[in-house]
Amino acid sequence: xxxxxxxxxxxxxxxxxxxxxxxxxxxxxxxxxxxxxxxxxxxxxxxxxxxxxxxxxxxxxxxxxxxxxxxxxxxxxxxxxxxxxxxxxxxxxxxxxxxxxxxxxxxxxxxxxxxxxxxxxxxxxxxxxxxxxxxxxxxxxxxxxxxxxxxxxxxxxxxxxxxxxxxxxxxxxxxxxxxxxxxxxxxxxxxxxxxxxxxxxxxxxxxxxxxxxxxx
Amino acid sequence: xxxxxxxxxxxxxxxxxxxxxxxxxxxxxxxxxxxxxxxxxxxxxxxxxxxxxxxxxxxxxxxxxxxxxxxxxxxxxxxxxxxxxxxxxxxxxxxxxxxxxxxxxxxxxxxxxxxxxxxxxxxxxxxxxxxxxxxxxxxxxxxxxxxxxxxxxxxxxxxxxxxxxxxxxxxxxxxxxxxxxxxxxxxxxxxxxxxxxxxxxxxxxxxxxxxxxxxx
Numbered sequence: 001x002x003x004x005x006x007x008x009x010x011x012x013x014x015x016x017x018x019x020x021x022x023x024x025x026x027x028x029x030x031x032x033x034x035x036x037x038x039x040x041x042x043x044x045x046x047x048x049x050x051x052x053x054x055x056x057x058x059x060x061x062x063x064x065x066x067x068x069x070x071x072x073x074x075x076x077x078x079x080x081x082x083x084x085x086x087x088x089x090x091x092x093x094x095x096x097x098x099x100x101x102x103x104x105x106x107x108x109x110x111x112x113x114x115x116x117x118x119x120x121x122x123x124x125x126x127x128x129x130x131x132x133x134x135x136x137x138x139x140x141x142x143x144x145x146x147x148x149x150x151x152x153x154x155x156x157x158x159x160x161x162x163x164x165x166x167x168x169x170x171x172x173x174x175x176x177x178x179x180x181x182x183x184x185x186x187x188x189x190x191x192x193x194x195x196x197x198x199x200x201x202x203x204x205x206x207x208x209x210x211x212x213x214x215x216x
Numbered sequence: 217x218x219x220x221x222x223x224x225x226x227x228x229x230x231x232x233x234x235x236x237x238x239x240x241x242x243x244x245x246x247x248x249x250x251x252x253x254x255x256x257x258x259x260x261x262x263x264x265x266x267x268x269x270x271x272x273x274x275x276x277x278x279x280x281x282x283x284x285x286x287x288x289x290x291x292x293x294x295x296x297x298x299x300x301x302x303x304x305x306x307x308x309x310x311x312x313x314x315x316x317x318x319x320x321x322x323x324x325x326x327x328x329x330x331x332x333x334x335x336x337x338x339x340x341x342x343x344x345x346x347x348x349x350x351x352x353x354x355x356x357x358x359x360x361x362x363x364x365x366x367x368x369x370x371x372x373x374x375x376x377x378x379x380x381x382x383x384x385x386x387x388x389x390x391x392x393x394x395x396x397x398x399x400x401x402x403x404x405x406x407x408x409x410x411x412x413x414x415x416x417x418x419x420x421x422x423x424x425x426x427x428x429x430x431x432x
Contacts, residue, residue: 026335027243119242128392162403169385176344187378
């Protein structure tokens with residue numbers, strides 16, 4: 001195996017060990033020593049791959065974002081060449097919520113990274129940049145849907161983007177078992193039905209779109 | 217001062233020290249030793265007031281909930297004897313978001329408690345119970361508003377409650393500086409205007425309701 005590939009694979013294995021620590025033991029346990037132990041290596045070996053805790057965290061967060069994005073794209077691939085913007089937004093939001101095991105791991109990683117950002121300027125800037133980019137992608141889908149007549153042109157694309165992203169607040173309700181994954185998805189569908197409403201919406205109130213990969 | 221009152225005051229002082237640790241240094245620093253130091257006492261003195269880290273955390277979370285609730289009630293008092301349900305919901309949601317310093321402290325305490333809940337069954341049960349109770353109060357306001365003709369009877373009270381609570385997801389967008397407090401409140405207003413819409417809504421799209429205590 002080429003050295004470069006092996007290096008990348010080792011870093012990914014460490015990142016996944018970090019996810020497991022976040023998911024199973026919590027942010028309070030998130031030290032380089034604990035992650036090294038979880039990854040089955042010495043602290044010195046881990047430091048060969050990551051010079052600092054922040055570098056390790058940021059790589060793990062980037063990997064979580066890539067995985068989430070890959071899940072969305074696999075879902076979209078099943079919808080053909082020109083997926084309906086409602087389905088694109090539904091899949092994007094659904095994969096950000098802890099609706100199944102893989103999404104729960106990346107969702108908890110994301111929550112841990114945001115908490116870390118509040119006390120680390122480098123992490124804050126990185127997290128902010130990631131969210132700004134994600135927000136821009138969602139807004140682009142909404143703007144195009146307005147142009148294509150799927151969403152009422154009276155809607156403000158920025159406000160609709162913010163309202164959609166704010167629904168990631170379902171995470172807490174789901175994680176604490178206050179509502180189930182199906183209730184959360186049903187509420188997301190109601191929101192999307194209203195967004196696409198009378199203008200070019202192809203679905204009726206309460207109807208379901210494509211489901212995420214698995215629902216636990 | 218009666219001993220009982222002094223005991224309660226010392227516990228509150230410790231809880232506020234815990235909030236400062238959460239807000240300024242993060243969950244990773246949340247040990248009894250660090251909180252004792254922040255509260256200006258020895259670990260032994262702190263253990264006189266709280267037998268365990270979980271007991272300390274839970275008291276600090278209960279105090280945060282009480283403070284949030286008190287801010288909502290102070291806001292409602294200014295609105296007279298029979299506040300409009302739209303204003304009640306707006307104040308409730310606004311005070312759950314980090315829109316000003318006091319709300320930021322309680323919001324971060326809440327985020328820390330939820331993260332802790334994922335790895336501690338006692339905390340999970342406590343956090344779940346608190347959120348279930350809060351959710352029931354919001355649903356009660358929405359049900360009454362439907363009965364009183366302020367909200368279209370075709371709306372499902374449970375789904376509307378979930379969608380409103382999910383908007384606490386604005387927290388991340390605000391904390392990372394992706395959108396400002398004013399943009400978040402404006403989006404909340406758009407959501408509420410749609411909820412109260414044509415049936416008995418007294419406000420037009422984009423109009424503002426009562427503002428939270430301070431806006432930073």
